[in-house]
Amino acid sequence: MFSKARISVAAAALVAMTGVGFAASHSQGEFAREIKARQAQMTLYAFNLGILGAMAKGEAEYDAEAAALAANNLAAAKSIWMPTAWPAGSDNASVEGTRALPAIWAADSDIGAKSQAMGEAVAALQAAAGTDLEALRGAIGPVGASCGACHKSFRAEE
Structure with missing residues (x-):
């Protein structure tokens, strides 16, 4: 159902759209x-x-x-270290267009621990995803839980 070519084309399209978004958003704010x-x-x-x-x-x-390809792509996306994409003052209380809560930048924030937990869960999923369906099912829950933990603490409701 999900061919390697289809996933690769979709990923390339997303990257291209992101580039267009960067150009279009240049004048939208700091x-x-x-x-x-x-x-x-x-x-x-x-x-x-x-x-x-x-x-x-x-x-x-x-x-x-x-x-396996989707899990590898997820791991690759998680491996992108972008601290410059998270400057202080880019939270939802300061600018429009984001749901990032100011708590991310609080001195006592546990964002780093939550990010590390996601990385560990993604690595386990990456190891399991291409093995068999039961291994995938067993490994995907912790990834979802790690995403949810971060969103619960650091993302505003829509």
């Missing part, structure tokens, strides 16, 4: 580029988790190669 960059990274997470989640829930046929 932190427009940074916000677009971090939102693009989150979109890559969601895209690849959507593929894996559909397989885990039985909404799409399990395909070991596609699962």
Whole structure:
């Protein structure tokens, strides 16, 4: 159902759209580029988790190669270290166009620990995804939980 070529084309299209977004957002405010960059990274997470989640829930046929590719893409997106995309003052209380809460930048923020937990969960998913459906199902939950933990603490409701 999810061919390697289809996933690669979709990823390339997303990267191209992100570039257009950067150009279009240049005049939208002091932190427009940074916000677009971090939102693009989150979109890559969601895209690849959507593929894996559909397989885990039985909404799409399990395909070991596609699962491994999506997990590898997720790990690659997670490995992008972009502290410059998260400057202080780019929160939802200071600028429009973001749901990032000011708590991210608080001195007692545990954002680093939450990010590390996500990285560990993604690494486990990456190791399991292409093995078999049960391994994928067992490994995807902790990734979702790590995403949810960060969003609960640091993302405003819509």
